[in-house]
Amino acid sequence: MPKKSVAGAANGNAGPPVESSQPELKKEPGQPKKRRKTVYGVVESSAAGPKSSKRTRRARGRLSTFLANMPVDVLLEIMTHLTPKDLLNLSRTTKAFRNILLRPFSAGVWRASFSQVRGLPKCPEDLCEPQYANYMFGDTCDSCGDPVSNEDVYWTFRKRLCVRCPKTLISSQVEEPVPGFLSLLHTPGLGTGYTSYKASYYMPEVAQMQEKLQQLSKDDWELFMKERVEYVKRTSEHARACSMWVEYGWLRRAGENKELREKRFRSIKARLSDLGWATELQHCDLQLSKHKLVRQPRALTERIWNNIRDPLVSWIAESRANRLANRRRIVVSRLYFTYVKELQPSSEAWPTLAVVYASSEFKASGLVNASAPDLKAAL
Ligand SMILES: [Zn+2]
Numbered sequence: 001m002p003k004k005s006v007a008g009a010a011n012g013n014a015g016p017p018v019e020s021s022q023p024e025l026k027k028e029p030g031q032p033k034k035r036r037k038t039v040y041g042v043v044e045s046s047a048a049g050p051k052s053s054k055r056t057r058r059a060r061g062r063l064s065t066f067l068a069n070m071p072v073d074v075l076l077e078i079m080t081h082l083t084p085k086d087l088l089n090l091s092r093t094t095k096a097f098r099n100i101l102l103r104p105f106s107a108g109v110w111r112a113s114f115s116q117v118r119g120l121p122k123c124p125e126d127l128c129e130p131q132y133a134n135y136m137f138g139d140t141c142d143s144c145g146d147p148v149s150n151e152d153v154y155w156t157f158r159k160r161l162c163v164r165c166p167k168t169l170i171s172s173q174v175e176e177p178v179p180g181f182l183s184l185l186h187t188p189g190l191g192t193g194y195t196s197y198k199a200s201y202y203m204p205e206v207a208q209m210q211e212k213l214q215q216l217s218k219d220d221w222e223l224f225m226k227e228r229v230e231y232v233k234r235t236s237e238h239a240r241a242c243s244m245w246v247e248y249g250w251l252r253r254a255g256e257n258k259e260l261r262e263k264r265f266r267s268i269k270a271r272l273s274d275l276g277w278a279t280e281l282q283h284c285d286l287q288l289s290k291h292k293l294v295r296q297p298r299a300l301t302e303r304i305w306n307n308i309r310d311p312l313v314s315w316i317a318e319s320r321a322n323r324l325a326n327r328r329r330i331v332v333s334r335l336y337f338t339y340v341k342e343l344q345p346s347s348e349a350w351p352t353l354a355v356v357y358a359s360s361e362f363k364a365s366g367l368v369n370a371s372a373p374d375l376k377a378a379l
Pocket residue numbers: 141142143144145146161162163164165
């Protein structure tokens with residue numbers, strides 16, 4: 001694909017098919033010039049392409065070329081199957097994708113994506129879909145851009161903030177210049193982190209309301225207050241629903257993960273039993289359930305099993321060897337002390353059990369690997 005398409009996107013002309021602002025490239029005489037809509041929203045020639053440099057072609061890569069030549073309607077259809085988080089990330093990869101996904105004609109793509117998320121509250125009317133996706137699935141601080149998690153969202157403020165930023169942006173020290181002023185401001189409810197247990201306010205919002213107060217006449221202010229109170233009530237209810245959705249999501253995911261882990265554990269046990277380790281599994285059931293290759297919330301596929309089988313077989317073989325070694329030590333200890341008790345008092349020092357173990361005679365005797373009955377007979 002010619003470089004001009006990317007340039008067209010960068011100029012903000014991408015999205016629906018838009019003519020590139022770049023000059024047309026020369027075509028061979030008699031060669032038909034067929035135009036079509038592409039991801040980058042350009043109309044390009046399907047005839048032999050421009051002589052772009054080898055370096056450019058290499059950098060572009062096969063996948064990007066494939067995507068870039070894909071018709072927009074096909075791409076939009078594919079995008080409807082992505083999660084909101086994926087769409088959000090995709091919109092940040094290139095200007096071309098950004099220009100597609102942030103245009104109003106892509107609202108249906110976002111809505112289709114939202115519908116795949118169980119229990120997700122509806123996108124409020126005062127936010128567009130990409131804004132809502134960022135509100136619900138973003139992962140950076142809205143103030144400084146640092147990485148943050150969903151636990152750091154101030155739902156009523158519609159802000160995702162890092163640990164540091166609330167210290168300057170949120171305060172409980174707000175004067176009420178006119179009666180009812182504080183009712184125009186959002187305050188976090190329970191479960192919203194930093195300001196959970198006291199009335200606190202988002203200072204940029206406070207400044208915005210103070211500015212309104214300065215600008216509006218008394219009558220207009222009264223009217224504005226009525227509408228604003230309704231707005232705060234409506235958005236606070238939605239914020240509560242969002243907060244609950246996140247809380248519920250944690251619980252639900254924890255339950256689902258537990259179920260997946262147990263199912264994986266059962267499958268692995270069945271497969272190890274088939275390989276002849278059924279008896280040993282009775283001894284190491286608990287340890288196996290805690291093994292890092294077992295304790296994962298992922299279904300056991302053939303591919304995964306082929307990858308983890310050998311390490312697990314090695315682990316269970318080692319577990320068996322250790323168990324038998326411990327058992328031998330116990331049996332040998334008992335027999336040794338029983339034997340020593342039966343000896344007549346003597347001034348000679350008897351070798352300790354550790355010395356017996358370490359002795360070359362003991363190692364050469366073959367008792368190190370003997371089974372418990374054999375040991376008993378030998379001693
Ligand atoms: Zn921050």
